[in-house]
Amino acid sequence: MTAPERHEPEAERPEAERRELRPASEVGVGPWPGGPQAWPDDPRYDPELLATGDRRNVVDRYRYWRIEAIVADIDARRHPLHVAIENFAHDLNIGSVVRTANAFAVAGVHIVGRRRWNRRGAMVTDRYQHLHHHPDAPALLAWAAAEGIPVIGIDNVPGSRPLEHRALPERCVLLFGQESAGLSPEAIAGCSEVLHITQYGSTRSINVGAAAAVAMHAWILQHAGTAPLGGTSQAATGLA
Incomplete structure (x- = not known):
């Protein structure tokens, strides 16, 4: 890695x-x-x-x-979930993805493409999260294959299946594409499957930061246990 x-x-x-x-x-x-x-x-x-x-x-x-x-305390109980996002245009949403990944204690966040990304949306949660860089989608896919971890794309492309009620592997990578452009063809070709979040309004797609939060939470509902004591106290007191 x-x-x-x-x-x-x-x-x-x-x-x-x-x-x-x-x-x-x-x-x-x-x-x-x-x-x-x-x-x-x-x-x-x-x-x-x-x-x-x-x-x-x-x-x-x-x-x-x-x-x-x-970091050491979170490391002792991190989930075997990885999140990856393609970064071709200094996407502002990557920070939001990192912040959500920290909230759900994912094993790692993988930046695919450009190494530099806008950290403002992370609200310094990147300090507590393991971050990894891959130069392109094939490099990420090669890493995942070596680790024996399936890569699941999240995008509303033709042929994708609904995320809702879909059983997700306990060990997996959820891969998200660039805002507006979605997953690259190379990324889609290497995914074990591609899922989409069902929508009911007029917009073609939802913000990638929001999509990542929905997908991560779907995994959490299937595989995560009870949160540690105090894990929700900030949200309850309005300090999150």
């Missing part, structure tokens, strides 16, 4: 971008009550966050944790 891309620490991001990534209203928690003498004796906790507060968009169970500790 190609090596995961390095995540850019927040301190190294341009200040304007860091401000953009923060919500308009403060969320999270302030400094740990009681001062340094009351800090937990646990290597998972970040002293800087304990001292200044944790305003990140993370669920409550990860408050004050180091990034490396959060």
